Amino acid sequence: MIIIIQQFAAIFIGSMLIGLGINGFLVPHHLLDGGIVGIALILHYYFNVQTGLCMIVLSIPLCLSAWFLNRNYFFSSFHGLMVSSFFIDWLSPLQTQFPLPILVSSILGGAINGIGFGIMLRYETSTAGTDLLAQILSKTFSVNIGVIIFLIDGLVAVIGFQALGFKSFFFSCLTIITVGIVTSMIVRNDHRSFYF
Incomplete structure (x- = not known):
């Protein structure tokens, strides 16, 4: 029962942070997460x-895919996907609330998102999507989940280069690096984690 309460709290707090990071700091400058x-x-x-x-x-x-490969991943990620998607759309009014320079926004948005993703992953939940893919790959190949997320996110930034232009691409890369570092630090410091 305690684990379920902790997981629910991680989903709620992590999703709220992700919604804040995306809307408050990334969207105003047309930056990407991965x-x-x-x-x-x-x-x-x-x-x-x-x-x-x-x-x-x-x-x-x-x-x-998770439903067929590992139903535990499906159940822990599905709730995270729904709650984080809700917070991202619900907190969209924040897009005009923090008029910060693009450099500050990219680092701060990346750090806030990294904390949100890290909290969720630490309690074995995620936003589904590539976090779910990263969980499966991390478990299969014994690689740090933050590193996998960083590589996937970098690929998305490269894909987005054509759509965003160089300035947004550059600062999106900075955001993605920050997300990867912060997520990796939070997950790595969890001695209870099953990913290592």
């Missing part, structure tokens, strides 16, 4: 669709 979130942000920038809703749609194939 993975499914990054792809959802690209779709948001070009088609003005809700980022959280895009995350749900884009994560369906990975959730279905």
